[in-house]
Amino acid sequence: MADEEGAAVPPLMPSPDPFRIAVLGATGCMGQHICAAFTAEGSEVLAIARRHAPRVAAHRFRSLDVAGSTSEELARVLAEENIDVVVNATLGWGDELNYTNVQLVERLVGTLALMRTPPRLVHLGTIHEYGPVPFGTSIHEDTAPAPTHPYAKAKLTASRMVLDAVRNGTLDGVVLRVANTxxxxxxxxxxxxxxxxxxxxxxxxxxxxxxxxxxxxxYVDVRDAVDAVVRAARVTRADPLVNIGCGxxxxxxxxxxxxxxxxxxxxxxxxxxxxxxxxxxxxxxQVDTSRAARLLGWRPRxxxxxxxxxxxxxxxxxxxxxxxxxx
CATH class of the missing domain: 3.90.25 (UDP-galactose 4-epimerase; domain 1)
Incomplete structure (x- = not known):
């Protein structure tokens, strides 16, 4: 196996035990599904967002502006909650393009670097980070990113921060570049x-x-995308970049x-x-999903x-x- 730049990486190491999961952006479209999926498999979920919403009423909730907090504050929350895995399902458009997509991830990566035993990070990127490709091309993880839209550029900046931290050993994590749902x-x-x-x-x-x-x-069904998130939470020290789509x-x-x-x-x-x-x-x-199948045992249903x-x-x-x- 190899990462985005071809470096060798250790093999898939699944864990069967329930986790304590922190879902950032829990009230969003993906976040609410992620909370429900982890709860259904027996894990304990902490829903984190700036404002509470009825869609996460079934989960324990903590109000927190991650991008606006300090790394020390966020580290304290994660340590107090004994979090095993952090899922970053946040995203922002318009005025919050960089605040939510870039500043938040910068704060999150810095936070995990401070922790003695940092949680695994599952970061949701987007397939749009690759930008336009020739007609008929299937997008592999080694496709060179060249986005043109400001949203995709911001998401690429964030994903690269996570990938760089994984490569240099600062954290254990994975980036899922997900197609539209x-x-x-x-x-x-x-x-x-x-x-x-x-x-x-x-x-x-x-x-x-x-x-x-x-x-x-x-386009991929949101339930299939969330299944990939749950599987990625249980894969340690494998390829840190995986594309998710219907193929x-x-x-x-x-x-x-x-x-x-x-x-x-x-x-x-x-x-x-x-x-x-x-x-x-x-x-x-069009997404090449062969790595997702090989590493996560994942296929769209x-x-x-x-x-x-x-x-x-x-x-x-x-x-x-x-x-x-x-x-």
Missing amino acids: LGPHPALESFFGSLAVRLRGVEAAAGIGLTIADAQRD QAMGVRRLVSELVMAAGLPAETIREQRGEVHSRGADWI FTIGESMRAMWETVDADQSLPARHFG
């Missing part, structure tokens, strides 16, 4: 999450005018059709129109149809949508 309780900032909410409130006869990216991208690029138009079918609406409910598409993604994204049905069943027409969404 589908499935239950979607992020309303996402293209398909916002579309599902709009479809909930639409009259079929009226329809929805929609600008659709002329793109093919890899297939799919046309965005086809995915829109799948959501419309899941909603039980006629195809003509969507009226495609010209316009600008605000997107963090390249026109072609849910079909696109199952993901879209789960998404449809967990959104409401009265959910408030953000002013801007991303594809």
